[in-house]
Amino acid sequence: MFENLTDRLEGVFKKLRGHGRLTEENIEEAMREVRTALLEADVNLQVVKEFIASVTEKAVGKEVLASLAPGQQVIKVVHEELVALLGSEAEPLRLDGAQPVVIMMAGLQGSGKTTTSAKIARQLKEKGRKPFLVPADVYRPAAIEQLHVLGEQVEVPVFSSSPEQRPVDIARQAVAEAEQNGHDTIIIDTAGRLHVDEQLMGELQEISSAVRLSEVLFVADAMTGQDAVTVADKFNTDLEITGVVLTKMEGDARGGAALSVKKITGKPIKFVGVGESIDALEVFHPDRTASRILGMGDVLSLIEKAEQVVDEKEAKNLAKKIQKNVFTLQDFLEQLQNIKKMGNIEQLMGMVPGINKLKQLQGAPIPTEVEMAKTEAIIQSMTKKERSNYKIINASRRQRIAKGSGTSVQEVNRVLKSYTTMMKMMKKMQGKSVVTKGGKRRKRPKGLRR
Amino acid sequence: MLGWFKKKLSGKKEEAAAEETVETADRVDAGEESAPSSTPGTLVPDEVAPPMKEPAESDEPAEAEEQKKPQRRSMFQRLQKRLGKSRNHFVHRLDNLFRGKKKIDQELLDELEEILITADLGVSTAMDLLDAAKDSVKRQELNDPQALKKVLRDKILSFLQESNQPAELVLPESGPFVIMVVGVNGVGKTTSIGKIAAKFARSGQSVLLIAGDTFRAAAIDQLKIWGERVDVEVVAGPPKSDPSSVVFDGVAKGVAKDYDVVIIDTAGRLHTSVNLMEELKKIKRVIGKNLSTAPHEVMLVVDATTGQNAVSQAKLFNEAVGITGLTLTKLDGTAKGGIVANICHELKIPVRFIGIGEQVDDLRDFDPEEFVDALFSVGEESDSV
Numbered sequence: 001m002f003e004n005l006t007d008r009l010e011g012v013f014k015k016l017r018g019h020g021r022l023t024e025e026n027i028e029e030a031m032r033e034v035r036t037a038l039l040e041a042d043v044n045l046q047v048v049k050e051f052i053a054s055v056t057e058k059a060v061g062k063e064v065l066a067s068l069a070p071g072q073q074v075i076k077v078v079h080e081e082l083v084a085l086l087g088s089e090a091e092p093l094r095l096d097g098a099q100p101v102v103i104m105m106a107g108l109q110g111s112g113k114t115t116t117s118a119k120i121a122r123q124l125k126e127k128g129r130k131p132f133l134v135p136a137d138v139y140r141p142a143a144i145e146q147l148h149v150l151g152e153q154v155e156v157p158v159f160s161s162s163p164e165q166r167p168v169d170i171a172r173q174a175v176a177e178a179e180q181n182g183h184d185t186i187i188i189d190t191a192g193r194l195h196v197d198e199q200l201m202g203e204l205q206e207i208s209s210a211v212r213l214s215e216v217l218f219v220a221d222a223m224t225g226q227d228a229v230t231v232a233d234k235f236n237t238d239l240e241i242t243g244v245v246l247t248k249m250e251g252d253a254r255g256g257a258a259l260s261v262k263k264i265t266g267k268p269i270k271f272v273g274v275g276e277s278i279d280a281l282e283v284f285h286p287d288r289t290a291s292r293i294l295g296m297g298d299v300l301s302l303i304e305k306a307e308q309v310v311d312e313k314e315a316k317n318l319a320k321k322i323q324k325n326v327f328t329l330q331d332f333l334e335q336l337q338n339i340k341k342m343g344n345i346e347q348l349m350g351m352v353p354g355i356n357k358l359k360q361l362q363g364a365p366i367p368t369e370v371e372m373a374k375t376e377a378i379i380q381s382m383t384k385k386e387r388s389n390y391k392i393i394n395a396s397r398r399q400r401i402a403k404g405s406g407t408s409v410q411e412v413n414r415v416l417k418s419y420t421t422m423m424k425m426m427k428k429m430q431g432k433s434v435v436t437k438g439g440k441r442r443k444r445p446k447g448l449r450r
Numbered sequence: 451m452l453g454w455f456k457k458k459l460s461g462k463k464e465e466a467a468a469e470e471t472v473e474t475a476d477r478v479d480a481g482e483e484s485a486p487s488s489t490p491g492t493l494v495p496d497e498v499a500p501p502m503k504e505p506a507e508s509d510e511p512a513e514a515e516e517q518k519k520p521q522r523r524s525m526f527q528r529l530q531k532r533l534g535k536s537r538n539h540f541v542h543r544l545d546n547l548f549r550g551k552k553k554i555d556q557e558l559l560d561e562l563e564e565i566l567i568t569a570d571l572g573v574s575t576a577m578d579l580l581d582a583a584k585d586s587v588k589r590q591e592l593n594d595p596q597a598l599k600k601v602l603r604d605k606i607l608s609f610l611q612e613s614n615q616p617a618e619l620v621l622p623e624s625g626p627f628v629i630m631v632v633g634v635n636g637v638g639k640t641t642s643i644g645k646i647a648a649k650f651a652r653s654g655q656s657v658l659l660i661a662g663d664t665f666r667a668a669a670i671d672q673l674k675i676w677g678e679r680v681d682v683e684v685v686a687g688p689p690k691s692d693p694s695s696v697v698f699d700g701v702a703k704g705v706a707k708d709y710d711v712v713i714i715d716t717a718g719r720l721h722t723s724v725n726l727m728e729e730l731k732k733i734k735r736v737i738g739k740n741l742s743t744a745p746h747e748v749m750l751v752v753d754a755t756t757g758q759n760a761v762s763q764a765k766l767f768n769e770a771v772g773i774t775g776l777t778l779t780k781l782d783g784t785a786k787g788g789i790v791a792n793i794c795h796e797l798k799i800p801v802r803f804i805g806i807g808e809q810v811d812d813l814r815d816f817d818p819e820e821f822v823d824a825l826f827s828v829g830e831e832s833d834s835v
């Protein structure tokens with residue numbers, strides 16, 4: 001739904017071609033676009049204003065670099081400034097000091113405190129710590145039950161509290177029990193509350209004075225709007241939060257709330273939640289979030305994801321195959337499966353810059369999960385022989401494959417077509433390298449031929 | 451208590467009713483345009499209904515009006531009280547803005563834009579509103595800021611009333627009225643279902659809840675506890691089982707035992723997750739297997755503190771399962787809710803309920819006029835002093 005900021009800025013700067021320097025006037029219009037982009041990403045208006053002012057100051061007078069279009073240059077300044085604001089480095093949890101350390105989760109209803117508690121417990125456990133989950137949400141029906149179920153999933157013990165207890169008593173007892181049982185990290189999951197609810201806010205203060213808290217994590221929904229500032233500010237002044245967890249980042253929210261919260265509290269964003277499964281908790285990357293807020297795609301995350309699933313040896317093997325032109329349908333299948341390992345294809349596509357624009361075009365060839373699954377089924381319905389030599393796949397074989405995969409002959413054709421196109425492209429790539437080695441001159445482009 | 455549902459129970463002439471509503475809306479617009487300079491009624495919380503609404507209400511049957519009045523006041527007061535909680539909210543700022551001003555200038559418009567954006571109305575909707583305001587200024591219909599405020603009020607109201615769904619739904623000839631509740635994670639689906647169930651139960655309907663959220667830990671227990679609280683029956687399967695099969699069994703039971711209302715809970719899912727949206731489509735198809743007309747209502751629950759992403763949510767859920775109504779939750783915390791206007795404007799889906807507190811009866815029928823009036827009346831008391 002959002003236009004790409006880069007494109008819009010390019011439009012603004014078209015008029016400016018030939019200007020050697022960014023001046024206050026020609027930057028003003030660009031800044032209006034930046035402002036709109038930030039506001040559409042739900043960055044708080046006050047934060048936007050301050051941000052724009054500081055960026056304008058930095059950008060004015062800068063020489064337009066030869067290698068960059070003015071629009072790109074402004075983006076660069078804006079991006080750098082965003083990264084600086086979001087915090088340049090990821091900050092880990094504070095776990096030193098007298099053990100056990102206590103982490104308290106706080107936030108609005110439905111921001112994801114309980115799930116995040118379990119996710120953090122799982123990460124800590126993997127790092128060799130002995131976490132202890134403490135459900136202190138005595139209000140929402142079955143909230144305690146929820147943490148017990150999650151605790152079981154991540155194999156972390158959970159304090160058995162009951163809805164009749166007061167949260168502060170739960171906290172005290174849990175600390176005592178943790179000390180006895182040798183747990184070194186206590187994670188207290190509190191009930192969701194509105195920042196305007198003085199009584200419930202007081203309850204959290206009570207907990208924080210009853211037990212020594214090492215971390216107070218404010219859990220915020222990445223989709224929060226302009227109000228993120230008010231909420232974060234109140235939680236921060238009442239509770240002295242030590243860090244922020246931004247949840248539901250796997251959606252298409254641009255996450256402007258991250259900037260608002262960071263700016264208003266000055267506290268680091270320590271984690272981001274990127275999915276419902278228990279391992280979907282990542283370290284916060286300011287640069288990526290900055291790109292996302294600007295609507296610019298997230299190539300870095302994409303690369304990282306690719307690196308996680310493709311191991312080097314395999315990649316080299318594949319490169320060899322491509323060079324020898326023996327990239328079979330079997331290899332094609334394996335590549336598909338690798339992509340699938342990286343996660344949801346739509347999510348991956350979302351990280352590619354400019355894809356949002358492509359999505360707006362109807363019928364644009366954007367792969368979907370369903371299509372991927374079909375392709376996989378089709379190749380899996382082929383015999384080994386067919387997979388290594390696609391040329392033998394005649395009409396009757398196609399029919400059999402279609403039946404076997406529950407698709408149609410047309411769909412089988414489509415898969416074969418995309419495979420052969422890929423082969424052709426690979427050949428071309430090779431061809432080029434051969435040509436350059438031989439020192440042959442390339443043919444002139446059509447328009448220049450006489 | 452159950453505005454849209456009750457109406458539906460009393461009269462089954464859906465189409466006629468819908469037409470009437472359209473007409474009414476037109477008349478309201480016309481009435482307001484003809485008297486643009488009249489100041490909106492000065493409202494103290496004790497007043498029953500704002501005078502502004504009277505032309506609209508006079509078109510309705512007197513009986514219905516009678517019925518609604520007492521409830522209106524309580525909701526109105528409560529909403530005002532709730533909205534008034536936050537000091538820095540929308541209308542307060544609007545009032546501050548207008549109070550010091552004697553004429554409309556660019557500075558005022560700029561500030562206005564900021565206020566609108568801060569209320570999560572979104573850049574484009576805010577621009578639409580401002581354009582309307584500017585137009586009026588150009589045509590010299592306006593010269594004092596109070597009138598500008600009225601223009602804004604009317605415009606936001608017209609956004610809220612834009613809807614291509616019938617304002618009143620018709621109860622099926624036979625079998626239960628089936629509501630399927632959808633939304634992203636953590637917006638308050640299960641809680642809203644508990645509260646909606648309580649409403650129906652209290653008005654004497656038999657209610658069946660179906661725990662279609664088999665994914666989130668303890669979601670089934672949560673719904674069961676709500677079932678006990680409001681004393682309605684809950685159909686549930688084991689955790690991690692296929693939600694469609696639970697829903698199939700549930701609807702079958704609802705039909706067999708002839709419940710009046712069947713409410714289906716679904717697991718929260720982000721609208722961008724294609725697989726989970728497919729699952730939702732399947733659930734909807736399965737509902738229709740036992741009752742071809744069902745679901746009669748597909749309700750999207752939206753968190754009022756959500757920003758511009760709410761529009762994306764509504765769009766994608768609408769594409770997948772065809773949303774027919776909205777419930778806006780957690781409105782008491784934000785005092786903004788500008789996103790409602792945005793969604794209504796962009797998708798033409800009516801808001802059915804708003805959640806303005808944690809008590810069971812804090813889930814209220816949504817009345818656009820009342821909502822706008824509550825928004826715009828806070829602080830007028832001090833104005834008149």
